[in-house]
Amino acid sequence: MNFSEYTREFKYNLKLATPVMLGMLGHTFVSLVDNIMVGQLGSAELAAVSLGNSFIFIAMSIGIGFSTAITPLVAEADSEKDFEKGKSSFKHGLFLCTVLSLLLFAGLLLAKPLMYAMDQPEEVVILAIPYLDLVGLSLVPLIIFQGFKQFSDGLSLTKYPMYATILANIINVILNYVLIFGKFGFPQMGIVGAAIGTLVSRFAMLAFLWWLLKGRDKSKAYVTNIKFFVLNSTMLKKIINLGFPSAMQMFFEVAIFTSAIWLSGTLGKNPQAANQIALNLSSMTFMVATGLSVAAMIRVGNQKGLQNFTELRRIAKSIFLLGIIFAVIFAIVFLALHSVLPKIYVNLDDPINAIDTAEVVTIASTLLIAAAVFQISDSLQVVTLGALRGIQDVKIPTVITFISYWLIGFPVSYFYGKEEALGSLGIWLGLLAGLTSAAILLYIRFNYLTKKLILQKETL
Template structure:
């Protein structure tokens, strides 16, 4: 293998990925700001944010997964230079995203009492409920924003969503400061103050994206005569057929990690706080994988539109190799700084010691997690979603969850057992998904060769 055939694509891959990475960093920093600022109130408030966000992401993952269907369809239309087709996908995508936002909001409001049945500490649940109620209303702007974001990503115009999330993060930090602690004449709301900061910042994000799409020349051909009138069922069905397996892929993973949060809660407040620290740090590096996953979807989708399957495979492999290099670096950083990183969150020595051990394992699974994300992105760009959906289910719930559950609750490993299970599940997913990509691309190349 001539490595330069793949490393030559690194610059272009990063040019598409870096705004997504920074935008994703903005999302992660919202959570980081909430955790750091709420963490100053104590372990129970920090655990309550972890519990509420864990339950919230179970619902949000379905909506975000559906919105991911917009990107490969737009990328394919862009590869074909078919603006009219892209405009139709955009309109229907925003329509579905808006409907999903309201559905998720109502589902969250109706599910808040589930926290009482999750064997969590009572003090944590009582703090989590009002936080959860407020962030439920933020699901509407989040989903509308996702619709616009996935549309822009499909056109390789990833910088606008990045700008929206970075500015929104500043807004979130400001409102966190004044509402959690009661500064500058604002009421002192504690944990729920951070939820209002998140809500306000998310309304800004969707407003910013609407403004950009209306005012930017590159988007204007796609919004001519934009209206929700004449919604076509076949287009809705096409997005649905691509969206629901993608939604379930994400749901399987998010619910696995959420289950880890709930199991950690059963082990006690300190274990849950330590688990949240390790999970938040892992999310910081996960943004890199998300950026390259979007890049894989866009670039592979473009090549699918051109029916150039040799180039499709080469581009996909170049992104996988880049991901490996980056994740090896982050894994090393996690191992080296394992004892220092937890101290930025809390000063509870038991929480810090447990988190340090979890961070070592998180360092090792960086590689598996990154690979499975970018391969999923490439398969999504090929609009191959149903088999990957099955692979993720098997990896996370047939293999991973039983290991998490058994090691955490039936061995002395406790919280460490949760993370061993996560590592095994992500590794299985990465291997199986890559085998799927390898088989599918080789088959398409052979079929194209036979036709010519």
Template sequence: MHSKTSEENCKMNLSQYTKEFSYNMQLAYPVIIGMLGHTLIGIVDNIMVGKLGSTELAAVSLGNSMIFVAMSLGIGFSTAITPIVAEADAEKDNSKIRSAFHHGLFLCVILGFSLFGLVVLAKPIMELLHQPKEVIALAKPFVDWVAFSLVPLIIYQGYKQFADGMSMTKVSMYAIIMANILHVIINYCLIYGVWIFPKMGIIGAALGTVISRIAMVVFMHMILSRRERLKQYFHDFSFDEIKKEMIKKIVNLGLPSAMQMLFEVVLFTAGIWLCGNIGKTSQAANQIALSLASMTFMFAMGLSVVSMIRISTQKGLNDYKQLVVVARSIFLLAILIEILFAIMFVALHQILPYLFLNMENQSQILDNQEVIAIAAKLLLVAAVFQISDGIQVVVLGALRGLQDVKIPMYITFVAYWIVGFPISFYLGEYTSLKAVGVWIGLLAGLTAAAVFLFIRFHYLTKKMISENASK
């Protein structure tokens, strides 16, 4: 009798979480498609450039690693616009919406140009990190162009976060789909020299990225400025409206979020550089595994945004018990999705790397076989680490929903740089594990982040429930 009751309780507990799944996915899918679109631009570059050879693939990998660091700062910072706009929209305060949008866009323009300048100035880092000479020679001109694409990308983020705050998540999804179609067409013409176009190799890939990102901004501006309810926010912009208080508010919210993203992205970038030190086949293999893991990670990223939105709603309603149910339902959904991807990676670890290389190129055949052997091993580690990665990012989203950004910033720093990086460095440089050792370090860092962030969330919600009960 007792076991039957506990079985029923367990089913009831599980059903209170699973009944939230469909609403979570409904909110998450436009965000996931948008995130996948960002990643796809890099993956398309890798697949198309991989057909040219492993040196070209390593050059794009090295160039994009520098861009990703800057991109994480820009995207992390811009997330501050959404909660301010959403709050003002709930209050029906049009002047506050306008202020958050204009200040956010103004800061995104400044940040976009600043990041472009920083990346161009940071190019000598490639030599300091002892990357292969032939890879650096190809990567430098590629970096100049792709760094410039950060300007339209960060401006696009300003529009996207504004639209998300107004609960219009599908607009950015359409912009990304359009950009990806355009990107593939331009890449195909300019990388291989099709029809009247010159054969530009990896510079063609960089130009494809720049043009498609400019098109994204134009698309967002046209769609949003023509919406009847948004027209009032798109006219009479003046610098007199820029106020210190709103800039301070956006910076205070945006900076810790930017730092959290930076700590994780720089850890992965350090992984790329460590693999570059080991050799170009390890670097190319790392890029293949990272491209695939990044795609599956976007599902967790989408759920992280949902986590932030739904948790902040429950917090506003002061319903902390339901807040915990909603949070756990999102955590559970993320774990289930990542386990499915883990099974797929284990089953296909020998097959997936072939998508990225031209096996018919006889001069590259030995290099390519070595790349595939290393990438297959990395995918087995990736299968496990994406479960940890999925948990840490959705819990981080929940903590942002609770407006708890500073402590998680310190947690992520310790997990990635005190735990993860030393393990990556030691196993990659001083043991026979090489690239696999680098990835074991990444797994250790992500697992530490997942555990400590979950403890932080559990501690805060328990405290909120008990304080609420004692009132």
């Protein structure tokens, strides 16, 4: 097949993916703003946000991963022009997201004592606990928002979640500024102020997205007159069967990055702060790949509904190629600016913490080189995972992600991440090993399944 057979899909792929990218970048931008503003307070405060967010990211990964079950079901129903099937998928998915958000918040509250048992710096734990309480509560509107977002994506209305996320970021930046530093007569609340900004902005984001979808002809009938507690056990089971493995896939990946935060904490507050900087920058580029993953889920889901498996395979490969191109660009940026980007997060004019700051910047610069190397692996694995979800293949990919991250990646991080070994760099080499393994194995799975589907269709 000619190269142009793939590249001619780029325009439509980007049309779908760009709003999702910007929306996902918006979620990460909330964390970026928190990190930059809190970083001005000192390395202990930045490490505390890192530690608190490590718990949040685990819970968030389960909620967001579960919600992805809604998109391929709605996309398939949309291509079949089956409104009832689409609304049922959305309603049951939203119900389950709501229940899950409350359970995850309760789980976070119960998990707080673990901070004291994790060999983390005591000053960091003391700062992290009140931050965790408020940001943990913000998971409730965030995961319900994800239910609406995944539904909106399934209808190819990807720009509306982006608009809601932009509003949330504006609110978050304003509240962070006045509450962290005590501006315009507000009390100076430090990292608790950052947590309040996140909480308020996420409630606003949810309300705004619902209002936007209610005003759109294509989505209005779906998001109004929802009989929330009139449920069908078959549809609940179908979404759980899709959503639970998807949640586990995201959990296994996020958990290994979270383990990197915890392992960094055993090295001290400066390595932990540096890890947070590199992780936050990597998250920004990962959101671009995530946008392409959603585009893959939508387009593959549509082609599955049409039973056009040859087109499904071609379109998915065009998105894989686009992801690799972006990844190469980001890798070059990280390599070129690895010593410059970490300085955004710290206060270079603070003479009291000058030694700590210099160490944080040095370690983070090294980690960005590792992050540059794994850009391609990270992009390919998440985009391929999106395509597999579009086919509604979730169980085997869950096994693949577990093997890649926890049987391959984590042991490398653990053994080479010790102070007497490679320290922080060793932790990130484990991340590289896990992501690369996942990318290879998931692509093999996709290649096998799509060839099988095409062959079955031809023999009928």
